[in-house]
Amino acid sequence: MTIKKPTYAEIAAKKVKQRDAKFIKEWLVPDDKLPSSEVKDVLKWIQKSGFLSSKEIEITQSNITTILANIKAREWTSVEVTAAFCHRATIAHQLTNCLSEIFFEDALIRAAELDKHYEETGQTVGPLHGLPISLKDNFNVKGQATTLGIVNFCFNPEKFDEDAVLVKILREKGAVFYLKTNVPVAMMMPESNNHIWGNTTNPLNRSLSSGGSSGGEASLIKLRGSPMGVGSDIGGSIRIPASFQNLYAIKPTFGRFPTYGARSGLPGLESVNSVNGPLGNSLDDLEYYCRTVVESEPWFHDAKCIEIPWRKVELPGKLNIAICADDGFIRPTPPIRRAVKIVEDALREDGHDVIEWVPEDHLRLSQIISAFFLSDGGVHVKQETEATGESIFPYMKPYENAVDIPVSELWKLQAERTHLIKKYLDRWNATAAITKNGKPIDAIIMPVTPFAGNPNGKFHDYVGYTSPFNVLDYSVGIFPVTRADKDLDAKDEQSTNYNESDRKIWDDYNPEANHGGAAALQLIGRKFQEEKVIEMMKVVSQLINYSD
Amino acid sequence: MTIKKPTYAEIAAKKVKQRDAKFIKEWLVPDDKLPSSEVKDVLKWIQKSGFLSSKEIEITQSNITTILANIKAREWTSVEVTAAFCHRATIAHQLTNCLSEIFFEDALIRAAELDKHYEETGQTVGPLHGLPISLKDNFNVKGQATTLGIVNFCFNPEKFDEDAVLVKILREKGAVFYLKTNVPVAMMMPESNNHIWGNTTNPLNRSLSSGGSSGGEASLIKLRGSPMGVGSDIGGSIRIPASFQNLYAIKPTFGRFPTYGARSGLPGLESVNSVNGPLGNSLDDLEYYCRTVVESEPWFHDAKCIEIPWRKVELPGKLNIAICADDGFIRPTPPIRRAVKIVEDALREDGHDVIEWVPEDHLRLSQIISAFFLSDGGVHVKQETEATGESIFPYMKPYENAVDIPVSELWKLQAERTHLIKKYLDRWNATAAITKNGKPIDAIIMPVTPFAGNPNGKFHDYVGYTSPFNVLDYSVGIFPVTRADKDLDAKDEQSTNYNESDRKIWDDYNPEANHGGAAALQLIGRKFQEEKVIEMMKVVSQLINYSD
Structure with a gap:
């Protein structure tokens, strides 16, 4: 008797089933309560849906500096914050299919540990204490898979043993990881679609793509299912999705942020280097993130990082x-x-x-x-x-x-x-x-x-x-x-075109x-x-x- | 009638003849006054030979900070300093065959211009005002060839139109260029030997090699035919010659000093990058050079340079x-x-x-x-x-x-x-x-x-x-x-060897x-x-x- 080799669709289905089992049931909006596929703009749907408590809305509408300040001031616990984002991310995913891996339970345990630490010591563990951060699905997270939208990576390995350097740093600074977000196959397409998780759409207009390759991040963050996330860019992969979702984002120069331990679709390519950077809802958030990462002195942990401190900038009066x-x-x-x-x-x-x-x-x-x-x-x-x-x-x-x-x-x-x-x-x-x-x-x-x-x-x-x-x-x-x-941006008369x-x-x-x-x-x-x-x-x- | 294609030996001979014609006759030591090939250690030969004036000896035995201070104090002119090094380099070359291109006349004209500028304005042009600096023969210098020890590059091109970025910066800071130094074929051998200029020997023991690929630099500097020079290193090419001549030298990290416009033996190779750095007689000299180059902000002129300023270091009391x-x-x-x-x-x-x-x-x-x-x-x-x-x-x-x-x-x-x-x-x-x-x-x-x-x-x-x-x-x-x-370093009993x-x-x-x-x-x-x-x-x- 020969054992039939599973098809790629079967492998993917198994993976998705395992992932879907991890959603917390009571956070899922019943199918019949979700907006129909005819509803294109779902940007405000979640906060108006009634499925989130007012506190969950307040938390998830906040910028990270507010969240961190409220945790520090003991207004909110990390568990409350983490649960709110897990809940909202669940609904965001139902709207735009933006998630790949989820690990809400690990996140809530971690958040509880952080709360306990803070209660017991009066000290936060670092400048990101208790903050959920979403990750594009190329960053290895200890205990989780990294699929890059490639079916062969669904269970290969089933989980990584070690955090990527960036993940390790953010974790040490107090971040809580709770999910990873969808990408295109090998991260080398301009739309976040693949044979495992399918396509991620755009919450501003779901008939539009979220873009790629950090499309899952951008779609999720725009829906405030994450207060901030990290994407990567080797040809436009942070910038295209950030622009398609009207977010703020940074594509840094290579060497500013650590890249070691991120899975690559083109491993060993160095003629041009993939970089990672934050996508978020405010410039203050991005600045806070960048400063935190650079002040962790990543050059001591990633051999390709460069020792340039985070510097104070004085802009000229006029640019x-x-x-x-x-x-x-x-x-x-x-x-x-x-x-x-x-x-x-x-x-x-x-x-x-x-x-x-x-x-x-x-x-x-x-x-x-x-x-x-x-x-x-x-x-x-x-x-x-x-x-x-x-x-x-x-x-x-x-x-x-x-x-x-x-x-x-x-x-x-x-x-x-x-x-x-x-x-x-x-x-x-x-x-x-x-x-x-x-x-x-x-x-x-x-x-x-x-x-x-x-x-x-x-x-x-x-x-x-x-x-x-x-x-x-x-x-x-x-x-x-x-x-x-559609009114302001009418199709004007066709001029001579540059090319086909x-x-x-x-x-x-x-x-x-x-x-x-x-x-x-x-x-x-x-x-x-x-x-x-x-x-x-x-x-x-x-x-x-x-x-x- | 067909024109016979010249042999590589003929092309090289033509190149050497052209170069040799540029030596200033009265500075050449007559053959019969040179030490015989039996004399191995020629380290002190020049200053004892009587062919240099006492002022030439004083100048050429000085470190660069002294030279620059004396030019600034109007004790010495740049023309005096430049002539002294041209003279001493000529004899050094006769001892160890360390030079490739020479352009003493251009140097003396440049030195005179700098002296005139200083006399007229009371200002030096920069921190290297009037200082001769030797260059390994991979740095393009406007008006000169760069042969890399490859016969095909003797007249191809006959001269470069533009300075390498580093050369341009050093020139703007006041340096005087007067010669380039010998290298191995394509700079990819551990000895500085090639079919154009031949082999450069070691002034500490002329039966030993000067090393490679910055062997010409190291040999010349050790004989004080140059107060300081610039070599390059992609596998040991600064360090091996510097160590074989007991010099101080720096092999920097890539990006610290500009490399654009240096001719490469392996153009386009980036898996590992060639870097350049100074070879000299004192650590103060190296530090002065490095600080000067970095403070010129080379990242504005070389796209691969990195914006790290020259920093003050506080060492721990014990290392x-x-x-x-x-x-x-x-x-x-x-x-x-x-x-x-x-x-x-x-x-x-x-x-x-x-x-x-x-x-x-x-x-x-x-x-x-x-x-x-x-x-x-x-x-x-x-x-x-x-x-x-x-x-x-x-x-x-x-x-x-x-x-x-x-x-x-x-x-x-x-x-x-x-x-x-x-x-x-x-x-x-x-x-x-x-x-x-x-x-x-x-x-x-x-x-x-x-x-x-x-x-x-x-x-x-x-x-x-x-x-x-x-x-x-x-x-x-x-x-x-x-x-x-030979007495302290006797061959000891052979231990087990690691390998063949x-x-x-x-x-x-x-x-x-x-x-x-x-x-x-x-x-x-x-x-x-x-x-x-x-x-x-x-x-x-x-x-x-x-x-x-």
């Missing part, structure tokens, strides 16, 4: 800001163009020196990064997906057809990249010749993608607005600006379908300028004064 | 030092063992906490770095050497037989390396458990090679004492300890042939700890109080 409204390859759609204009007008009105940034080499930089991603011929991705025979999403086709190039070819690409990043730096410096104060620009502000969210399954495969800044390794922040509005991709995006833009989608932008600083990027985002955000 | 006397693969020869003992005894006597460092993974790290060097299948090296048909040195044979591996294989090596450097960091931290003050070690002190210089052409092909710290990317300093002495290489080095050790060779050691700090490494070397050097 020099370059605006790149259009990268010259794909023209942004109307809501994004409107977002750029809102920001540009506000900056000019406030007296900042706004110049135009004409991108050079963005296309070549984005071609080079794609070549880096595919340079192993997709060997690793194919090996892991073929192991269970899972079917290949169209987004992953390039990995099927990739060539495992010889290292001599890689060296040529790397040498070319070295020249291009030097050229970019020189151009940045050269703006000193055209600013009013004779100093170079402080930042570039530009779109994150050409669109304010894409209908599920229909991301146009162009990450040329984000990926150049992975090659350049600049520090980048995301900030919300507005939401797509541009024409296609133009043709596909549908103000009705895009209605409510987020229009956030990115603010790009030099390398290792995370502090300054946050301060500059504060300036811009105060000027535009937007919140969802 | 925690780990000593690695033997890496367990090749046993150091008697002079090196004696050098380690001198340092260890001095540290213990002064009350520092000395523990033993048992190296783990050094062999694997050195295998991995070799695999990185060869990972392009030697394609670039072969292409450039085959272009003129130059014959291949035995040291370069691995490049002939290398395989251009697929990137998927490179990723595996890189992933393994990532784990090994984390493991090393954890081991370093774990020393806190065995030190008296419960803090981790401040440094490791260990040999640079197993020998105190090698007879020309007979380097045993093992760089396992240096190359692991390129993979680890730690900051390392070199400091002189003693010189090999170890046995061969043991068999070949000849106290007579090695007499006078330098026995310097390396002091290894964590990443980006160049300031602390210099301070620690000061402590050790004061204790052992050695100078040649």
